[in-house]
Amino acid sequence: MANRAASPLGLREGDRERLTSLTRSSSVRAGLAQRARIVLLAAEGISNTAIAEKVGVTRQTVVSWRARYESRGIAGLVDAKRSGRPRQVDHRAIVAATLRPPPKKLGVTHWSSRLLAERLGLGNATVARAWRNYGVQPWRSETFKFSTDPQLVAKVIDVVGLYLAPPENAIVLSIDEKSQIQALDRTQKMLPMRPGFPERRTHDYVRHGTSTLFAALEVATGRVTAARKPRHRHQEFLAFLKQVARAYPADVDEQGRPIELHLIMDNHAPHKRVEVRDWLAANPRIHVHFTPTSGSWLNLVEVWFGIIDRQAIRRGVFGSVKDLNAKIRAFIDGWNDRAHPFVWTKTADDILKKANRPQTSETKH
Numbered sequence: 001m002a003n004r005a006a007s008p009l010g011l012r013e014g015d016r017e018r019l020t021s022l023t024r025s026s027s028v029r030a031g032l033a034q035r036a037r038i039v040l041l042a043a044e045g046i047s048n049t050a051i052a053e054k055v056g057v058t059r060q061t062v063v064s065w066r067a068r069y070e071s072r073g074i075a076g077l078v079d080a081k082r083s084g085r086p087r088q089v090d091h092r093a094i095v096a097a098t099l100r101p102p103p104k105k106l107g108v109t110h111w112s113s114r115l116l117a118e119r120l121g122l123g124n125a126t127v128a129r130a131w132r133n134y135g136v137q138p139w140r141s142e143t144f145k146f147s148t149d150p151q152l153v154a155k156v157i158d159v160v161g162l163y164l165a166p167p168e169n170a171i172v173l174s175i176d177e178k179s180q181i182q183a184l185d186r187t188q189k190m191l192p193m194r195p196g197f198p199e200r201r202t203h204d205y206v207r208h209g210t211s212t213l214f215a216a217l218e219v220a221t222g223r224v225t226a227a228r229k230p231r232h233r234h235q236e237f238l239a240f241l242k243q244v245a246r247a248y249p250a251d252v253d254e255q256g257r258p259i260e261l262h263l264i265m266d267n268h269a270p271h272k273r274v275e276v277r278d279w280l281a282a283n284p285r286i287h288v289h290f291t292p293t294s295g296s297w298l299n300l301v302e303v304w305f306g307i308i309d310r311q312a313i314r315r316g317v318f319g320s321v322k323d324l325n326a327k328i329r330a331f332i333d334g335w336n337d338r339a340h341p342f343v344w345t346k347t348a349d350d351i352l353k354k355a356n357r358p359q360t361s362e363t364k365h
Contacts, residue, residue: 007045008042008043008044008045009039009042009043009066009069009070010043010070011039011043012073012074015073015074016040016043018074019036019039019040019074020036020040022036023036023037023040029079031079032077032078032079034055034057035065035077036074036077037055038051038055038057038061038062038065038066039065039066039069039077041054041055042062042066042069048062048063048066065077089122089126089130091129091130091133091134092134094116094120094122094126094127094130094131095130095131095134095136097111097116097119097120098111098116098127098131098136098138099136102115110138110139111138112138112139113125113127113128113131145294146294147292147293147294147295148293148294149292149293149294149295151292152292152293152295152352153352155289155290155291155292155295156292156295156298156348156351156352157348158289159264159289159291159298159299160298160344160346160347160348160351161348162219162262162264162289163219163300163344164344164347166219166220166262167260167262169257169258169259169260170259170260170261170262171218171220171248171259171260171261171262172218172219172220172262172264173216173217173218173219173225173244173248173261173262173263173264174216174217174219174264174265174299174300174301175214175215175216175217175240175244175263175264175265175299175301176214176215176265176266176268176296176299176301176302176305177212177213177214177215177232177237177240177268178212178213178215178305178308178309179210179212179213179232180210180212181210181211181212181213181313181324181328182207182209182210183207183208183209183210183211183318183319183320183321183323183324184205184206184207184208184316184317184318185205185206185208185317185318185319186201186202186204186205186206186317187202187204187205187206188201188202190317199315201317208318208319208320208321208324209320209321210321211228211229211230211321211324211325211328212228212229212230212231212232212236213226213227213228213305213308213328214226214227214228214229214232214236214237214240215301215304215305216240216244216247216263216301217300217301217304217342219300219341219342220341221339221341222304222339222340222341222342223336223339224304224332224335224336224339225243225244225247226328226332227239227240227243228325228328228329230321232270233270234269234270234271234273234275234276235275236270237270237271237276238273238275238276238279241263241276241279241280241286242279244261244263245261245283245286248261250285258285259285260285260286260287261285261286261287262287262289263286263287263288263289264289264290264291264298264299264300265288265289265290265291265299266290266291266295266296266299267290267291267293271288271290300342300344303342304335304342307335308328308331308332308335311331312327312328312330312331313327313328
């Protein structure tokens, strides 16, 4: 009879546990798990036809895998290397061709998989596979900037030192301005967010002018002293410095030492005007620390500028500069109620080591 019980398949010592594990594993190939199940059912003496029905294969497939296990054990259940001619396509050659710029006559800046495949006489899927294997992504582009400041090392050590180990009798402030903030008004009313729909707005807008935000971030607490100005000349910057000085009046610490103000700022021209230098010279309790050229990212207030841009400005709708300034003021008041410091973790050595790393083909900028 077709369903006559076959002789139970004898399992080798320890194989039952391993085969059971294969049938339950989520990380092995489905085919291997299926073959393990066939062998386990065969070990119970179930007929080949019944096994084929349970597993969903043909009877001949069951017979073949029983024979493979009998001759080679569990190793016989693994796929053997396929016969045929080995792959002739050299992925290294594809990558090498990708790294060379396309011919000028193509008028493109970089290769696409189809363009390169056509030039090499291959399929675009083959080119894409080589790119995946070697992590090549011609469609991506990133930027980098080397600082040419001759005092790079000294300035990095100075600024990072203020973050990691500020003087005991000092308040450290990170100062900068965010200029040309546009008061944009949409041509139609915004559609509010609803379940299943994001907030929507028209792509066109009306400009109602710009504003400049001056901000001083207190490194120890995260609190912000700010001013909104119509322009960002040295006159506005000097007025803001005087506002900061009033916000942190001259005082003494527990040892009777005057509390100093240490201001971290970038090399923007208004920060170095003679009028600003003269005022700083007349206020010796205020000390200025400049970030390196092309290194304004060392200024922690840039982090806060990114937050106010994302949370209050970029998606805002403003009918006038007055509305824009009111929104900025409201955000700053709310921020200072929940302020928290931005903790700096990288040492100066860590930063300089990365900045001075030799640029090789493997270096990611």
